Amino acid sequence: MVCYKCGEAAVGVCKFCGRGVCMEHHTTTLPTMLCMYLGSHETPKAVVVSDVLWCGDCRPQPEPIEMPEFY
Ligand SMILES: [Zn+2]
Numbered sequence: 001m002v003c004y005k006c007g008e009a010a011v012g013v014c015k016f017c018g019r020g021v022c023m024e025h026h027t028t029t030l031p032t033m034l035c036m037y038l039g040s041h042e043t044p045k046a047v048v049v050s051d052v053l054w055c056g057d058c059r060p061q062p063e064p065i066e067m068p069e070f071y
């Protein structure tokens with residue numbers, strides 16, 4: 001598997017479009033909420049992963065993400 005931009009060895013694939021991306025070209029700016037739970041006190045808390053592998057080119061979510069598993 002190689003980076004689709006430069007052909008170097010890819011460190012992973014874009015979570016959204018599936019293209020391979022290397023360490024230099026991957027982007028990690030789209031937080032993905034893994035789960036939400038109620039803390040032992042007041043406020044709901046969400047577990048957020050902020051280092052989701054993203055190629056930086058695709059625009060996978062023009063609208064709010066559907067999460068059918070919540071229903
Ligand atoms: Zn690259």
Ligand SMILES: [Zn+2]
Pocket residue numbers: 014015016017018019054055056057058
């Ligand atoms: Zn992508």
